[in-house]
Amino acid sequence: MTRVALTLALTALGGCAGRPAALDPAGPQAARIAGFWSLLLAVSIAVSVLVLAVLLDALARRRGGSLPPPPAVDPRLERRLTFGVAAAVVLTAVLLLFLFVASLRTARALNALGEPDALTVEVTGHQWWWEVEYWDSAPARRVRTANEIHVPVGRPVLVKTRSADVIHSLWAPRLAGKKDLLPQHATSLWMQADRPGMFDGQCAEFCGHQHAHMRLTVVAExxxxxxxxxxxQRTPAAEPTEPALLHGREVFLAGPCALCHTIAGTTAAARLGPDLTHLASRTTLAAGTLPNDLGALAAWLVDPQSVKPGVHMPPAALPPRDFQALVAYLGSLR
Known part of the structure; x- marks a missing residue:
């Protein structure tokens, strides 16, 4: 019995995490979702209380351990029962219709945030990271980054989504609802942050081994x-001046890193992996799996499979001098 109680207590405490919190909205879209959830909760509680009251009344009327003999047919009682059943059916239908209309109004409001000055961000889901591109009519002014979405406070953001491999789902619970990312099919959602801060996001659709380590951060400023x-972010990577950083850049460009990644201002222009032009300016590594510091970066490069088993990245098998120079160079890309 103690084990059962402990299990139930731990399960309940597991839902008390402070972040991410869908019921602590920081934008109009999340506020509408939280409001609809509160409405559903209130209706559910009212219906549950009513049903329990009827059941308790029936139990209180039952005397002893056996049912009394059936009474003679009473037309008045029969009419009251018929009226009660009809009232229950009508009340149920009215409640369902009310919730249906409320859900339609909420869904419509979630798609009604658009304004002429909206910011457009394209997000592509990969196993297991997020590619983020800020759209601009001039291709040279587009910005490509990874695992972080920066947004201005108070400005609507149209997030155009797609998947490069399997089905993913983008969810930043304090800012917007979930949106599935589908291969070969474009989807979109609106979000807006009403106050500055860093808001956690997550892939909400199981997408393989490292689904739990496919996080992102929305930075509202x-x-x-x-x-x-x-x-x-539109500027190329700073030109290194120190010998160790110059050597690290040479190691990067001469090795397999340049076959998958881009560093603007160098000959590395592949798009299989995240853009590393300003890697050191991000808050995390490996899509929220590690903090972004030199120690974590070295651990990620030397054995990525120990950090995210199944990730599509080989280890950096380099001599110590080359490896240290590579870590220093990547850590300088701000």
């Missing part, structure tokens, strides 16, 4: 700070 960040 003041419009001026966002424009500064965006302008910096």
């Amino acid at each position: 003041a419009p001026e700070a966002f424009q500064t960040w965006l302008a910096h």
